[in-house]
Amino acid sequence: MSPLNDSDVRAAAAPPETAQASGANDILLGLLFAAIGAAALFIGRDYVFGSSLRMGPGFLPRIVAGGLVLLGIVLMIRGMFARGWAPPAMVWRPIVLISLAVIVFSATIDRLGLFVASLLTVSIGACAGQEVRWKELPFVALGLAAFCTILFGYLLKISMPVWPR
């Protein structure tokens, strides 16, 4: 799925020289799991648990969320004993801009229609790239919006708002 770099392919081909000590990843992932589990336990605190014969709607949620909290704690403990501390490098620009582009599509499609929503989404999304070519961008956005409008709105006749109303 993602472009592999040299080391990935080598790692897939040969056994890794040493087990990668990634304590930071374990701790952060453990924190995430525990937080989500705890939140689920809190939100579902009133769900009826029931018994094994008649399980209530809260039976599995509590078991699953509890398990998630437990696993998160185990992962955090494992992370603390691991050697090495290298938190993953996050590149925020594409993450923020791509999310924003999708959210803008969701916010505009119903009222402004396919053409405008496409135009906005592509314009915002295209800025997420490593090198943005400003002269190219309007043509890419217009071209894609027009293409999708014709394809989905007119050729395939999918029922969706095409123009602002």
Add this chain to the structure above:
Amino acid sequence: MSEIVQSLALGFGVAASLSNLWYCFLGALIGTLIGVLPGIGPIATMAMLLPLTYYLQPTEALIMLAGIYYGAQYGGSTTAVLMRLPGESSSVVTCLDGYAMARKGRAGTALATAALASFFAGTVVTLLIAIASPALTELAQKFGPAEYFSLMALGLVAAVVFAQGSPLRAVGAIFLGLLLGLIGADVNTGFDRFTFDRPELRDGIGVVVVSMGLFGIAEIMLNLSGGPEGQGERTKLSRLWLTKEDFRAAWPATLRGTGLGALLGVLPGGGAMLGSFASYAIEKRISDTPERFGEGAIEGVAGPEAANNAGAQSSFIPMLALGIPGNSVMAMMAGAMLIHGIAPSPNLASTQPQLFWGLIASMWFGNFMLLVINLPLIGLWVKLLAAPYRMLFPAILLFCCIGIYTVNNSAFEVGLVALFGLLGVVLAKLECPLAPLVLAFILGPMMEENLRRAMLLSRGDPSIFLSRPISLGLLIACALVVALLLMPNFRRAREAATEA
């Protein structure tokens, strides 16, 4: 026997109709077209192209989707060989020796090997499905809630054991997936769980939304944050054929790969990837000259490619026979069926014989088309590979948004996709495998329902899972798979194969 021949004849009759052949061809073509574009896997391809199938008849739509899936898979292998860019996880292995062959000027041979091995595997498994499905339907009749539950548990256990990286993180992914699957109204009582008072969430979150976010959108973000693309230099094509020696080396590997892939693909949670890794490991192990692997051994292309296609195809079995989608691709197919008003269930073969057998026969046609499309058009695919990602990703992004919106005409779901994209990036950065999460998300609600029914049947006695023979057998299989993890030999092989 005559029953099988009859069913197959019915299927081939349906699949060979002009319109079905056309949609099969179209699906395979578009699937390959999108699949060769770097950075788009089969799931994203299917979700993007889902709207194209809405206006078709159900049979046509499913045949086209199946074609898209095969096409996308094959497209992935093409980029793996030519550029060392696996389109998806199951062609990671093809990169190793396929790209090495390409570097030695044997790209054409590698591609032809991949196409022929895939076609062979596809043919064998199509026959296998046809032969096995009456027996499977019979077996499905014996499946009660306890058996369903145990089978799905086996799927989840297998997904952990065969996942990439740390098993503990995979277990976490499973729990998170189960929790996400619980969102929505409780089937038995209608009680809203984790819906945050949003009416859109009462039916639960759609599989397409989850997989599109985790695989489609997150993939774009990861690709864009990945620094300069680490792809190998593009290699030149050579003659698209195999010499006699190539054939001799490739066919036993193909045979073994087919068997292995078909077997592992049936397992829920297995699918195509597992088979390709296992096949590569086995070919390397039994070879007299293991040092050639990684340097362009043709067995290293033929075996995994056969296995991955066999697995892709046999993963249809649990869905067609039991109504259990074993991986996210199958869940996507099940989603498409539901859109057309067909519930995937064990009765599919008897209630919709045309659709069932037509789909199975069209798998063979799909594989044949791939052979016909890919070998002559390979020059075109190579040109497409040259398209810079900077031009591609805005289009992928937009198609993803439109694809999701059209499923339910729901803007809310598009917003959810952004959320899952974010989750996908964070989890991927923290090296948490995503495939088990999606599988647990798909199987979770079905497991809950069957668990409750089993408990009602047994009056709350959990020993029902041990007292019914099929269920007991499946649970023993779970224990055996877990035991694999404790074996040092398996652990080493697992680390070697999956620690990517």
